[in-house]
Amino acid sequence: MAPALVTPQDAEQSLSYTKSGTGDYKEAFITGPKAFNAEAELKGEGTKQPPATYPNYLPVWDNEKEPYPPLEPFTHYEHGKDADPSFPNLLTNAKVDDLTANIGAEVHGVQLSQLSDAAKDELALFVAQKKVVAFRGQDFAALPIQSALDIGGYFGRHHIHPTSGAPRGFPEVHLVHRGADDTTARDFFSERTNSITWHSDVTYERQPPGTTFLYLLDGPAAGGDTLFVNQAEAYRRLSPEFRRRLHGLKVVHSAAEQAINSTHRGGIVRRAPVTSVHPLLRTHPATGEKALYVNPQFSRRILGFKKEESDYLLNFLYDHLAKGQDFQARVKWAPGTVVVWDNRVTAHSALLDWDDGARRHLARITPQAEEPYETEFDG
Template sequence: MSTKTNEEIAQPATASGTLRLRSETSTSFNFSIPEGLRNLFPDYRTPANVSPYLYAKEQGVQYPNYTQWEMEPYKERSDYVDRGSLSNPKKKSLFEAATKIRHLTPYCGTELIGIKLTELTDEQKNELARLASERGVVVVRNQLDLDIRKQIEFTSYFGEPHIHHQSGIIPDLPWVHPVYKDETSTGGLSSQVWHSDVPYEINSAGISTLRFDVLPRSENGELIGGDTLFANGYLIYESLDPKFRAFLETLSAESSGFGQAAVAAESGYKTRRPPIATVHPLVRTNPTTGLKSLYVAENFTTKIVGLEERLSNTILQYLFDHIRRSLQYQCRVQWTENDLAIWDNRSHFHTGIFDYYPKTRHGTRVIAQAEKPYFDPDSKLYSQVTFEGYSVL
């Protein structure tokens, strides 16, 4: 993605140096497909306003597609721009564009009614990023004109779209991670785990988007099941014992992509780039809000660095259980077709609910890559700040 910097606005210190947060002009996403993939599918093009799943089925192409090509390993990016940090904390321009604002729960989730995402200005998108960082997830319904390419382009405003090292893709749109289960998904419950996406990457997942174009329906045609849960990582962290929090802030944890690579190998697939395991702070700072949150994922975080294995496993299991038990900090998104959820993958957890077998559920997830996770000892707890522009309780 080509960008042009106007000015540097902040330089919070990080363990590895400086995280640069800069203002830059908005650009269109370059849909140039990696050469290795383009050679494999030279004539494949997903039509606009057609479900990629249904189109692939019509074309007789494996979906999601696990065809492999070689990619260069991801390296640390220093050109990330934190859009939320550029915004007006009151989010006045965004809120004025909505006809109604509905908060899903006191501590998680907001629905903006009357918003058309394809018509937002850069100022409003920056404010949307801030709102997602504050509330965890923002839901905007009935975005009929936001097809798959427009979803990618919209998400790319918040960071370079991520290409997964192993999982299935859309052949001409590798930046999309299909969220897909059907009557063959007998092991679907294994993915019902609280997590942040791809925490093993050097630059973590940031603002992310998800929409569904095929949803489970009952025999009489009504939508049923397939919801997604989100949880406030700031408050999940703050609800831990203060002495325990102080200890956790001194620790780093390793998250690994080798497990996904092993699953792929069992099915005869190779990874597009070598899997990695990366060490990040166990407690991280969100650059938009300046708040601390827990940064672990049950399906990816394998150990706490520097601790004996049994102690590491015990602490991690306690934290995983704590996330699951924190019902008061969760919200539930009930989907209809063409809704878009925008959430901050850095500081909030999520999990899909697999309660619709053997029905089909298909969605498209796009992740904007963010900064390398860091911990600022001066960052605050959720209870120490007041978000501007709205009140919940």
């Protein structure tokens, strides 16, 4: 078991400057090295479940011996701005079914591993418009890991997660792993009534992710779906005067709670936890859409507001997103599925709703995008 590279005290110090009490961090899905059983995962021994289908994707927490330095800024190029909006290179032979009227699509007949650069440009725009797209019948999981990373790397610099397990030799791959016969869910629900954890990925980074890939390696026959919410539509649902008041507000996002949670699970912290300040409203560079850019996992307080004021407004926005079933979609996982979504205009939550001991194992490729920015209020 690899020790933490950054001490819990570092995270606690960072936390003291950011936490307001609103947006309680909770982690139900990444169990850490304490719960990892190599024998059960590699051989299926001592469990009713089979061995892992993709052992090359099993997590380790010792890819590095020294802490990583802070992330350096980089210039992101948004390929969605180069796309043909009729999608001739991406969707000519595809079958596209919308999941709902305003978020999500399911696509058959497209092989992501075979896309040309022009088709990748169109993928970036298509996903920004649909918010989340489930591509079925994909060979992504069977590719060499580096080949999958090469595809994702077209869309931005790979993010290395500060706390999660990763395949050996490939720290750029973020793994979501709950092993065979893992019963820690019972511990979680002894203190919680639900597993909903709405978030956009690692919004505490100065340049959070944009076009993001998540693909299934193993999963339960039923359960473990992922919910997505359209944060651009959530913004549009607000009254014009309320939208006007939100413009110009800045929000602190914190990595400290995630780092502390990792150390408590016997995990690792690869980089000192950071905080970033982002606009509460974010503009997408390819579509021009504005979207709410807050989430209860990582957003902590609104700059310039007193604690009670900040908590009141953030809690309203979290409640607005959580209750917005009319701008949410539920994606059901199946073998050969790659889900591509745009982290800039969505939030999501996995569901911990199965109790048969089945393994849930997914891999995420997380290209970083531009630093969030806000354009002028347009009414």
